[in-house]
Amino acid sequence: xxxxxVVDDDxxxxxxxxxxxxxxxxxxxEAENGAVAMHKVRAQPPDLVITxxxxxxxxxxxxxxxLKRDHPKVKVIAISGGGRIEARQYLGVAAQIGADKTFGxxxxxxxxxxxxxxxxxxxxP
Amino acid sequence: xxASMPSSKQVLENLSVPVFTVSTGLTVQVANRLARExxxxxxxxxxxxxxxxxxxxxxxxxxxxxxxMFGERTHEAGAAGFALSLLEGETASDAxxxxxxxxxxxxxxxRRDALLAAAIEQSDELVLVADDRGAVRYVNPAYQKTIGQxxxxxxxxxxxxxxxxxxxPRRFDEIQAAMFSGEVWKGDIILNGAPxxxxxxxxxxxxxxxxxxxxxxxxGVMRDVSRESDLERQLNQVQKMQAIGTLAGxxxxxFNNILYSILGNTDLTLDDVPKDxxxxxxxxxxxxxxxxATDLVSxxxxxxxxxxxxxxxxxxxxxxxxxxxxxxxxxxxxIEIRQNVDPRCGTILxxxxxxHQVIVNLCTNAYHAMRAQGGVLEVAVxxxxxxxxxxASHPGRKPGRYAKLVVRDTGHGMDxxxxxxxxxxxxxxxxxxxxxxxGLATVYGIVSNHDxxxxxxxxxxxxxxxxxxxxxxxxKKAPPKQAPRASTSxxxxxxxxxxxxxxxxxxxxxxxxxxxxxxxxxxxxSLEAYESFAADPTGFDVVITDxxxxxxxxxxxxxxxxxxxxDMPVVLSTGFSEDLDEQTVKAFGIQQFxxxxxxxxxxxxxxxxxxxxxxxxxxxxEREG
Numbered sequence: 001x002x003x004x005x006v007v008d009d010d011x012x013x014x015x016x017x018x019x020x021x022x023x024x025x026x027x028x029x030e031a032e033n034g035a036v037a038m039h040k041v042r043a044q045p046p047d048l049v050i051t052x053x054x055x056x057x058x059x060x061x062x063x064x065x066x067l068k069r070d071h072p073k074v075k076v077i078a079i080s081g082g083g084r085i086e087a088r089q090y091l092g093v094a095a096q097i098g099a100d101k102t103f104g105x106x107x108x109x110x111x112x113x114x115x116x117x118x119x120x121x122x123x124x125p
Numbered sequence: 126x127x128a129s130m131p132s133s134k135q136v137l138e139n140l141s142v143p144v145f146t147v148s149t150g151l152t153v154q155v156a157n158r159l160a161r162e163x164x165x166x167x168x169x170x171x172x173x174x175x176x177x178x179x180x181x182x183x184x185x186x187x188x189x190x191x192x193x194m195f196g197e198r199t200h201e202a203g204a205a206g207f208a209l210s211l212l213e214g215e216t217a218s219d220a221x222x223x224x225x226x227x228x229x230x231x232x233x234x235x236r237r238d239a240l241l242a243a244a245i246e247q248s249d250e251l252v253l254v255a256d257d258r259g260a261v262r263y264v265n266p267a268y269q270k271t272i273g274q275x276x277x278x279x280x281x282x283x284x285x286x287x288x289x290x291x292x293x294p295r296r297f298d299e300i301q302a303a304m305f306s307g308e309v310w311k312g313d314i315i316l317n318g319a320p321x322x323x324x325x326x327x328x329x330x331x332x333x334x335x336x337x338x339x340x341x342x343x344x345g346v347m348r349d350v351s352r353e354s355d356l357e358r359q360l361n362q363v364q365k366m367q368a369i370g371t372l373a374g375x376x377x378x379x380f381n382n383i384l385y386s387i388l389g390n391t392d393l394t395l396d397d398v399p400k401d402x403x404x405x406x407x408x409x410x411x412x413x414x415x416x417x418a419t420d421l422v423s424x425x426x427x428x429x430x431x432x433x434x435x436x437x438x439x440x441x442x443x444x445x446x447x448x449x450x451x452x453x454x455x456x457x458x459x460i461e462i463r464q465n466v467d468p469r470c471g472t473i474l475x476x477x478x479x480x481h482q483v484i485v486n487l488c489t490n491a492y493h494a495m496r497a498q499g500g501v502l503e504v505a506v507x508x509x510x511x512x513x514x515x516x517a518s519h520p521g522r523k524p525g526r527y528a529k530l531v532v533r534d535t536g537h538g539m540d541x542x543x544x545x546x547x548x549x550x551x552x553x554x555x556x557x558x559x560x561x562x563x564g565l566a567t568v569y570g571i572v573s574n575h576d577x578x579x580x581x582x583x584x585x586x587x588x589x590x591x592x593x594x595x596x597x598x599x600x601k602k603a604p605p606k607q608a609p610r611a612s613t614s615x616x617x618x619x620x621x622x623x624x625x626x627x628x629x630x631x632x633x634x635x636x637x638x639x640x641x642x643x644x645x646x647x648x649x650x651s652l653e654a655y656e657s658f659a660a661d662p663t664g665f666d667v668v669i670t671d672x673x674x675x676x677x678x679x680x681x682x683x684x685x686x687x688x689x690x691x692d693m694p695v696v697l698s699t700g701f702s703e704d705l706d707e708q709t710v711k712a713f714g715i716q717q718f719x720x721x722x723x724x725x726x727x728x729x730x731x732x733x734x735x736x737x738x739x740x741x742x743x744x745x746x747e748r749e750g
Contacts, residue, residue, distance in 0.1 A: 081381035
């Protein structure tokens, strides 16, 4: 089963995204910030990391940069609720740093699942 | 009579005040020395009954008084500078004795009176004197200017009449009651005139009473504070808009998270309920509402002051064409479009899509105002110079050359109450389907972002005019002479030392900064960065460093760099969980900090601010030195 790590400091969102992905047949783990996420990735790299950008301890851009440096095979989707200046401000940076897909929150479920499928090469049976 | 005692004639003659008597025929009968000197009378003329009271201009004012005393047998009376008493003759006919008071200062008194009169006449404050019946006895030119009616026409009329204006009659009753009870009244009188002509008078009314305490007159002194009040209202408006902008920017991020949770969970629940159940339908409504809320958040963000993008030099006149083309299709033929565009208008620095939005929003509003009746939509562009007085009510704006955009309609217009609130987000007079009330608020946000000014004037049934001013780009002049310093040379590219332990971030920063014209030397190791700096401390214009790094942290690196070059501008980038606030950072001698995640625009801004503040410090110390 393809594994996905969901990184967001909002526990409600983590739960919701986890359930969404589990129902689509993925194995999902959660992390509340970039530091915890990197710890989990080092122990057991997932196939995909879906990460928020603005988080305490280790924000998303740094997390993506580190992921892409140390674990280039792990795919990354960045999602953000908006920046200090404008709604999509961080997503362009995330893409430059190496995020494979970016979305502004809220993301439509179908869009997110389609992106996950594309990155992970289709759902597993 | 004792011979050693002076005669009463002697006493009179030598009195130190001028005294004379007047007969019923108003001729001077007796006058002492001071009186004769004062008025230039001779003993001979007096003895020949040849001196009439009426021949002396200064005494003319006494005539009615004296006649009155004879007629009504008043024993004593007073007038400015004179005391009068009736001498009832037992054998001879009656006479009135006149004592001239304060004779030495008479001229001075007259001068002072003239001065006071001039002060009242020339005062900017409105002065009104009315008698106890409320009939106007005097108004000054300031009053005439406000009322716009010759003041002679006001004399004798009721003080409650303010031609051309409506005043709350309760104010008059209050004032009149205060006057009769002998109290001073202070308060505001609002004159409501034609639309837009509202006068606010800060007023003081004081009673004038006679010796018995009866009201003889009352005096109103009123200051026109309309302009001050307007300025105050505009300032409040500006502050309110800024507060809303800040709030919107601050909550949008959290709001999106919340909406995502609502939408996502609703979507999940849709899987769990049968498609033909009422619950399914209701949940779909939740989804719809959530999506609407999402749109709204992005609109608020667009309105938010913080929403800045890249700007480019552009000309309003060329934007007008495109925008009008865009909306023309949606306008009915009952609306005529007139363009009055001056092709010579100068260049502004703006974000084209935002300017497009300003024009389209204003024209759309104009169209909505004329939808029922049709009318004329006028769009004009010209170049204007705004002076100190004009920009005074717009904090932070500078006088100078501006491009002026006018959008005028002949639609239904707005009343003053509506006009006051047009820039508030969500304030709308339109039906829900037409708009959510962010149109003008968005325009306001964009104009403010561009350091512009906006003014709306409107009259019911006559239409609305919106004037928008954008500052023109001034032609670049040579920068002021400064002590030559390698880093301030305009010909040399600014050299940046960039330090972040994350190689990908370093690469991105290099790309971004180089594209923006900087020369970048970047390191992912803070020690290597320091060694490179130490080898050539004058070779850099600014240092940008991450805080959390192995070897040297950002603040440690900054400290070592500042030991080598105390004037070095340093920008620190930190995540929001790190215990560094702006003050702590400044205490390390670091000019600027940027919050991570770093975005190019903020980075560039921080660099410029750090370099600028470094140069300011230097030039200040050079001046002092």
